[in-house]
Amino acid sequence: MAYFRSHILVSVDPICVEKGAYDLIDAFQDELVKQGLVDEVQVLETSRIGDPHSEGPDLMVYPEAVHYANLSVTDVPFLVEEHFVKGRVAEKFMREIEEVVDEELSAPQAKEVRIVLKNIGDIDPLNIEEYIARDGYLALGQVLLEMSPEETIQEVIDSGLRGRGGAGFPTGLKWRFIRAAEGDQKFMICNADEGDPGAFANRRVLEGDPHSVIEGMIIAAYAAGASQGYIYCRAEYPIAVQTMKTAIEQARNFGLLGENILGSEFSFDLEVRMGAGAFVCGEETALMASIEGKRGEPRPRPPFPAQKGLWDEPSNINNVETFSNIPQIILNGAEWFASLGYEKSTGTKTFSMAGDVKNTGLIEVPFGISLREIIFDVGGGIKDDKKFKAIQTGGPMGGCLPESYLDLPMDYEALDKAGSILGSGGLVAMDEGTCMVDIARFFMEFTQEESCGKCTPCRIGTRRILELLTRICDGKGKPEDIGTLRMLCDQINENSLCGLGKGAPNPVKSTLEHFLDEYEAHIYEKRCPAKVCKALIRFEILDGLCTGCTLCARNCPVDAISGERRQLHVIDPDICIQCGICEQICPYDAIEIK
């Protein structure tokens, strides 16, 4: 291997690619050739490192760990000259690491413990050697050479690791079931169909540290006695799919996949399968149907996949994050892992923070941390110093929890008890300007559209709920609607075939429980307290503040605003479509929502 004195790591996540990361890489290559540095400085791709608000893609230069941002292709000759020829930092483009606001992954906060995210942003995901240099595949060697499959299973059971896809089933136990099952061939499947809106932890792991997932899967396959594996990745993640394919190829070339892995008796191979845009495929039986080339519709369980899974053979499905934990558990021991976390939820969990929180992005914290710590200490609080209103946990099947639940310790049981779920770790924070009825309607729109249509409670029930919620938001709600909603929620929950249907009513149920006053205001007073629902608000221009600048009138898409220059303007409520553009652009805050 050639020796390079410096490495330039250019971020090639979707956002940086859009900003021209690949052009920058080409420009660096050209310039390094020109300066005769091509044998000394290597240009590599890495996942997200930088500030999404910078005008150019971000990059890191190692070993100095200098972070550059706001670069364009034309800046490259200057930077190469300064940094690599003259050997001094080009301060113009430099960013202090502490100041970097990475919207997806900031420097670890005091409360974070990184197991799953430990390599992300620090290694070149497309270079297996960098993973190996960080103890990669050491755990696999240990397992294959020193441990029996049963010992491996026991270690994972002792660690207390539970499924990170959301259900929280003990991982080791699941492996024991498939090991005991009889079948000609057993399959090990990775669920990388991260469909929950707002959750992107799996994408980051697949794109940033693919080998940790592969290593976890090989160990799992050894323990379970599986000979073939599949990574089912959603098609919305094209970069993740490509990264996994490359990583698998590399692992194969290193003898880590295929026949007689590391000279042992154990053989296992791996393939990537791509979804085609169906949320329900995250459900394990639907996922297997999709791999088989069918519509991704769930089927009743039992039989469980461990008995009859993919092509009716024993199969085991775990989430990306679950697999990614495995090598670290083997290396550091079950006891170490079990010492992290809270009660029956051991280890750490990644959370994807989105919505109205200041620092959106990915964090990894031990179980047991409170929502308050996550939102205010790690997340920096609510944007624009507005008031916190609710947090939606666990994706579209989760519930919305109000302020009084913020001291809840985050673990599977506590969230379940609170009427929400941990799910895949999506957190959407909402400020005081959010209408909870509108949010419930929004989530129902999602589940209604994503319902596969196989079972009646989910197919028709979610539609009925959506109709009721739309009616309430339109100001046409009736007093009996609340009772009907509650009844529908219970029936869908009890009678649906799969987790999607069972969880679908959660956003409605939880908002009915915690924000009933808002439903009542919509129904009885025909009022939207958060001033969101269009049918229940009107826009008015305030005399005294309006200067007659005509900006609103010129920007109104339906010409609902009239008035002479320097005179008070008026909105015609019959024409106004409540789009809110005037309120947003008025420089004098003269437009009020009533």
Added chain:
Amino acid sequence: MPVEVKVDQDVRKIVRTLVEEKGPEKAELIPILHEINSELGYISDEAIKELSERMNIPSSHIYSVATFYRMLSTEPRGRHVIQFCESAPCHVAGGRLVWEKLQRELGLSKGETSEDEKWSLITTSCLGVCGVGPVLVVDNNIYGNVTPEQVPGILSNYE
């Protein structure tokens, strides 16, 4: 994308080559449909017919699969496909105003294709770049932190 209109003969050839490449096993159906969708812009009746013969799978099954998945289309689409992320994090971050602006600007509603076949406007499920919502994708280009004011500028990038 953008795609050219293909005649039936070409369609059959594309399908044949794909089946030869990937094999006629049923498990390859979805990967093959993906390829057809990106080459033709949609999965035409002709493609389904040819696929059915080559893979020995009833065309009803192929149709049922092609219509099940959101990213596969059985209707022709415009030269440029705009996908708007309709997920909660983008919604909370102001996506609704961007979505309304998009529809007004294009004169299209969800799922529609413009008469001049330039644009198709569809929604997508979460793309996992929620940190920079609202997000929209034109062809293969992702735009993050989009405001309603930026919409005309983004659209003007496309011929």
